[in-house]
Amino acid sequence: MADKLKTALFKFTCCAGCQFQLLYFFSPESFLETLDLLDFVYFRMATSKELKEDDHYDLAFIEGAISTTEDIEKVKKIRKQSDIVVGYGACAAHGGVQSIGDWTPQRKLEETVYPNPLQMKSIKVHPVDEFIRVDYQLRGCPIDEVEFMELIRALAAKKEPYLREYPVCVECKFANNICILLMRQGVLESMCLGPVTRAGCRVACTRNMRACFGCRGPMTNPNIPEMVRTFKGKGFTEHEIFTRFTEYAGLSPEFSEGARAYYERKAPYYERPEWRAA
Numbered sequence: 001m002a003d004k005l006k007t008a009l010f011k012f013t014c015c016a017g018c019q020f021q022l023l024y025f026f027s028p029e030s031f032l033e034t035l036d037l038l039d040f041v042y043f044r045m046a047t048s049k050e051l052k053e054d055d056h057y058d059l060a061f062i063e064g065a066i067s068t069t070e071d072i073e074k075v076k077k078i079r080k081q082s083d084i085v086v087g088y089g090a091c092a093a094h095g096g097v098q099s100i101g102d103w104t105p106q107r108k109l110e111e112t113v114y115p116n117p118l119q120m121k122s123i124k125v126h127p128v129d130e131f132i133r134v135d136y137q138l139r140g141c142p143i144d145e146v147e148f149m150e151l152i153r154a155l156a157a158k159k160e161p162y163l164r165e166y167p168v169c170v171e172c173k174f175a176n177n178i179c180i181l182l183m184r185q186g187v188l189e190s191m192c193l194g195p196v197t198r199a200g201c202r203v204a205c206t207r208n209m210r211a212c213f214g215c216r217g218p219m220t221n222p223n224i225p226e227m228v229r230t231f232k233g234k235g236f237t238e239h240e241i242f243t244r245f246t247e248y249a250g251l252s253p254e255f256s257e258g259a260r261a262y263y264e265r266k267a268p269y270y271e272r273p274e275w276r277a278a
């Protein structure tokens with residue numbers, strides 16, 4: 001058997017739910033296979049092994065978004081120390097839930113959360129690939145077990161991993177789901193972002209009659225104007241459309257385009273993320 005990949009898992013700003021997913025919700029078969037393929041030398045939630053400052057990794061998973069100036073230096077160091085860097089979950093890939101705050105002035109956010117915001121040195125939330133090259137992204141909130149296993153099997157075999165670029169709708173049709181975008185007009189649950197969201201979650205929401213809210217971020221070449229037109233045609237307001245596009249991946253150029261109409265005309269108090277400014 002090939003050598004295990006020397007692996008570290010780092011956490012930045014997030015709920016750590018993607019680590020939790022691996023440790024508590026993967027099937028026993030997948031979990032044991034993971035331990036066969038990966039040698040975790042740093043994984044805070046799972047082992048007591050200490051971080052060795054100048055270690056080198058075959059594989060580094062980065063979970064969470066970047067939200068402090070210290071994070072930027074840390075993530076650059078991880079890149080230098082690692083052969084392969086994988087973004088681990090929606091927070092790493094697109095900023096995740098906390099990226100909603102990027103549409104509000106930073107000082108206002110700090111004053112809302114902290115009793116003494118003068119001590120704060122926070123910055124806007126950033127996806128990891130704003131600062132370093134990320135080789136692969138495991139998307140979703142949380143990550144998907146099947147996709148994770150496909151990725152680590154490929155990397156262990158020194159092959160290129162297969163990551164889906166098509167929309168959630170394709171998986172939805174393969175699963176013979178009823179389309180709630182077409183079926184239930186006029187209520188929030190029918191506001192399904194599946195036509196423009198990247199597949200790979202095995203339709204976790206739509207198979208349970210819940211709309212896709214875009215946690216895996218945009219597919220390749222999504223038709224965002226048409227998605228917005230469809231939502232408007234079903235009677236959804238610009239604010240509802242803005243909210244849907246910015247729940248998990250509003251910092252992506254594609255989904256921020258979907259949020260733009262409300263932002264530009266109805267919400268002058270929102271602060272557009274500065275690195276996306278036109």
Ligand code: SF4
Pocket residue numbers: 014015016017018019063064088089090091092096097140141142143
């Ligand atoms: S992607 Fe979701 S589950 Fe994973 S760390 Fe971020 S918020 Fe938590």
Ligand code: SF4
Pocket residue numbers: 168169170172173177178179180181182192193194195206212
């Ligand atoms: S329910 Fe959503 S993901 Fe499924 S086919 Fe309809 S629009 Fe696409």
Ligand code: SF4
Pocket residue numbers: 140141168197198201202203204205206211212213214215216217
């Ligand atoms: S259906 Fe959409 S929101 Fe639900 S897990 Fe899949 S990509 Fe995420």
